[in-house]
Amino acid sequence: GVTVKMDQGGEQQVLEGELEDLLRFNETLMRENELFESHLQRTVPSFVPDDDDGPRGAGGRKKSVTIKKTQHLLLTTEQKYDIAVQEMEEVRDEIERTKSNSEKLLDSLRASMEECDVRIAEIKKDAYEFKRDIVTGAENFRTGKTIAEKAVRYMEEKLRAKGAMAEKLRLKNMTLKTQIQKMDTQLQQKEDMGEVLHVIDFDQLKIENQQYLEKIEERNNELLRLKLTTGNTVQVLNTLKHRLNNLTSESEWLKRETNQRKESLVKITEEISRVEQEKEQAARLDRKLRREENTESNMPQVLDYVSQKAEMYELERQLNAWNRKVEIADMEARRYAQLTRKFSGGS
Numbered sequence: 001g002v003t004v005k006m007d008q009g010g011e012q013q014v015l016e017g018e019l020e021d022l023l024r025f026n027e028t029l030m031r032e033n034e035l036f037e038s039h040l041q042r043t044v045p046s047f048v049p050d051d052d053d054g055p056r057g058a059g060g061r062k063k064s065v066t067i068k069k070t071q072h073l074l075l076t077t078e079q080k081y082d083i084a085v086q087e088m089e090e091v092r093d094e095i096e097r098t099k100s101n102s103e104k105l106l107d108s109l110r111a112s113m114e115e116c117d118v119r120i121a122e123i124k125k126d127a128y129e130f131k132r133d134i135v136t137g138a139e140n141f142r143t144g145k146t147i148a149e150k151a152v153r154y155m156e157e158k159l160r161a162k163g164a165m166a167e168k169l170r171l172k173n174m175t176l177k178t179q180i181q182k183m184d185t186q187l188q189q190k191e192d193m194g195e196v197l198h199v200i201d202f203d204q205l206k207i208e209n210q211q212y213l214e215k216i217e218e219r220n221n222e223l224l225r226l227k228l229t230t231g232n233t234v235q236v237l238n239t240l241k242h243r244l245n246n247l248t249s250e251s252e253w254l255k256r257e258t259n260q261r262k263e264s265l266v267k268i269t270e271e272i273s274r275v276e277q278e279k280e281q282a283a284r285l286d287r288k289l290r291r292e293e294n295t296e297s298n299m300p301q302v303l304d305y306v307s308q309k310a311e312m313y314e315l316e317r318q319l320n321a322w323n324r325k326v327e328i329a330d331m332e333a334r335r336y337a338q339l340t341r342k343f344s345g346g347s
Contacts, residue, residue, distance in 0.1 A: 039083050042090065130154070
């Protein structure tokens with residue numbers, strides 16, 4: 001029983017190995033068939049591969065078809081090799097064509113991207129100039145609104161510049177079309193004359209093409225460096241714009257401060273003028289008083305006048321006293337005279 005099981009296990013392994021070999025062989029045949037079908041479709045476009053099963057009827061049975069007896073032809077190894085080489089070359093050519101088309105598409109996309117970058121830079125430049133010339137430069141300091149005349153003049157200048165650029169591009173386009181027509185005419189003349197390129201000329205063209213490719217690579221590297229430099233320049237420009245905005249704000253503040261100082265200066269100037277006038281009036285009055293003082297310098301002094309006045313009052317007081325004394329003496333003399341006459345008459 002054990003021997004039978006071992007024999008069965010060995011046969012199963014052998015069958016599995018044969019099955020794997022058949023599967024690999026079948027896969028190889030399928031790949032060869034695909035290769036041969038591709039070759040036939042390329043060389044014989046009217047070739048249509050036959051299906052294994054024919055169409056069936058409504059009852060599920062096959063329709064009766066006329067089966068042509070064909071002789072199965074086997075390809076030799078050399079023929080298979082030639083077909084494989086042809087298909088490989090065709091695939092290489094297809095890859096080269098795809099690569100060429102991809103490079104053309106890539107160049108077109110690069111040109112579009114560069115055009116977009118240039119356009120974006122122009123738009124940023126226009127936006128900056130519009131902000132500088134219209135938003136900030138054309139603002140009325142008194143009302144804070146944009147002056148319409150400056151805005152209209154700015155738009156007209158931009159339209160004239162765009163028109164000039166369009167005319168320039170139109171002339172350039174006409175020149176390029178003329179050059180293309182000229183080149184086509186020369187090429188047609190060469191074809192009519194039967195001129196062909198020799199091997200040496202072709203090698204020379206290949207060398208020149210390689211040189212041009214190297215130059216293009218150098219220009220691309222230089223363009224990349226310029227783009228990096230442009231990026232740094234844009235960063236510096238943004239920094240300078242920020243500083244410019246700060247300086248503009250500071251300048252506006254200084255303008256307001258200057259106007260206030262000017263107003264204060266006008267007031268101070270008026271005050272100084274008024275003080276100068278008062279000073280001049282005081283100087284004239286002082287000069288007048290000095291002249292009057294010089295004129296009255298020969299008159300008595302005030303103290304002398306006061307002392308003399310006091311002395312006069314004292315003398316008047318003494319005079320009054322002496323007058324009273326004289327009156328009293330007169331009265332006494334008259335009384336003594338009366339007494340004397342009385343005594344004289346009595347004796």
